[in-house]
Amino acid sequence: MRQLAEMAAAGGVGQKAGVALAATGLVLTVTVPTAAGQAPQTAPAMEIAQQQPEVTASTDAVVAFSRASVGSTVDPDGRLRHMLESESAGRITPTEAHHALGAPLDSIDPSSPFxxxxxxxxxxxxxxxxxxxxxxxxxxxxxxxxxxxxxxxxxxxxxxxxxxxxxxxxxxxxxxxxxxxxxxxxxxxxxxxxxxxxxxxxxxxxxxxxxxxxxxxxxxxxxxxx
Ligand SMILES: [Zn+2]
Structure with missing residues (x-):
């Protein structure tokens, strides 16, 4: 590290080199373990792990939102296609399935049930x-x-x-x-x-x-x- 900095200073670009090292995370990796052993290393790792589900959840929310925004009144086939693109038919919930298919006859009059x-x-x-x-x-x-x-x-x-x-x-x-x-x-x-x-x-x-x-x-x- 010191060697790198000295080399950078010798080259007359010390400040630029420091910024570049900080940006890559190299500076943090070198200084943290010497200060407090392993704890500082695991803490950031846990933070990252805890952040991951939040990212996933917000992605799901966007998918659910766009599903709804496609709208059944505008394009029912687009809505169904979108559902089937994102998941198997077996995972479609009863609420999602309701009205997903159109009537196979002009006049629907149920007789013998399923x-x-x-x-x-x-x-x-x-x-x-x-x-x-x-x-x-x-x-x-x-x-x-x-x-x-x-x-x-x-x-x-x-x-x-x-x-x-x-x-x-x-x-x-x-x-x-x-x-x-x-x-x-x-x-x-x-x-x-x-x-x-x-x-x-x-x-x-x-x-x-x-x-x-x-x-x-x-x-x-x-x-x-x-
Ligand atoms: Zn029948």
Whole structure:
């Protein structure tokens, strides 16, 4: 240290060298340990550690704020996209999920709910994997949010003509018992765009729309997302 200072003084730039050393923290590292052993070293280290969570918290606050500022009335798809960019669909809270998806039909009239029920076909208890909505045969079925079609075809386990839209990061919606569909696998769809016409194909007792929401491959109650 002294050597450095002497060298700097000899070069006629003593003051400048001192400022530069202080700025890099080199001066503090050299003087503190000789004065009071290890304590002065650990104290600043703890201060830094304690400051870290504060920085993280304020970053979270900014993210939460910008989420809210995107606004559901202005751009609901932008809001959903933003949520899915920052976290997996499985981590989205019920409050965030509420209204995140748009209605798959122009007129929403819930019939058979998601969950345990007695099958209208077999009379046996079953787990109803989606939410049924009243729909005339041939009613327009619309994408609940923007995404990519990952399935458009016949569902061998009762769904009949079925379309699946992947919204990204673990969130999917499915549309079942369709009379017909007008999308193909790989196609990008916008929220509200026409993807199919309702019907009664597959295991169905009459025209209606069986709508599913899947989070990381597991069905959840669609009403929590509408
Ligand atoms: Zn159903």
């Amino acid at each position: 969950g345990s029920r007695v099958s209208p076909l077999t009379g046996v208890a079953e787990f109803h994997r989606g939410q049924d909505f009243v729909a005339q045969c041939g009613a327009a079925v619309k994408a609940a949010a923007g995404g990519t079609v990952t399935f458009a075809g016949w569902h061998p386990y009762g769904g009949g003509n079925r379309v699946v839209v992947d919204h990204g990061n673990g969130l999917e919606t499915t549309y079942n018992h369709l009379a017909s569909f007008s999308v193909s696998v790989g196609q990008k769809v916008d929220r509200g765009s026409l993807i199919a016409l309702s019907g009664t194909s597959g295991a169905s007792t009459g025209c209606h729309l069986h709508f599913e929401v899947m989070v990381n491959g597991e069905v959840v109650d669609p009403t929590g997302w509408l």
